[in-house]
Amino acid sequence: MGEVLTRFCPRCRGENPYRRTHCVACGASLTSADDQSYADKLVWALGHPVREVRATAVYLLGMRRDAEAIPHLCRAFEQSPDDLFLQRDILQALLAIGGPRALSFLREQLAHPALVVWQQAERSVQLLAAGEGAADATATSGPPSALVHP
Ligand SMILES: [Zn+2]
Secondary structure (H helix, E strand, C coil): CCCCCEEECCCCCCEEECCCCECCCCCCECCCCCHHHHHHHHHHHCCCCCHHHHHHHHHHHHHHCCHHHHHHHHHHHHCCCCCHHHHHHHHHHHHHHCCHHHHHHHHHHHHCCCHHHHHHHHHHHHHHHHHHHCHHHHHHCCCCHHHCCC
16 A cells, blocks of 8 residues: 555545645645644545545554544445445554444444454454443553652
């Protein structure tokens, strides 16, 4: 995939390396758009004809951990019955976002006919269920002991 982080141009919707401030294709500013419109572009990119763009959008939406993206990811999942690896990536993004809506969709995919998909669903459900039970564990853990001076 090359560059992992991508910005979509608000004017021409071209794909740009994340560090760029202006679109390679049309020169529009990539940083003036506010955060929500960036999320909208990612959701729009879920329906992009180029598979790599769809996969990048799935990954970035997962990294944002924005629950608003969950219904869009679920729809993209249902619209990609022939792309099992994209479906798996979508389940990974839902795992990264977490919460009851993601968990409920992941549970539905336990009955998925494809191994690569239901195995990811199973792992994700286990991790999310464990995370809900141990939500306080992360809040009380301090810095790694190696960083604490005696
Ligand atoms: Zn552009």
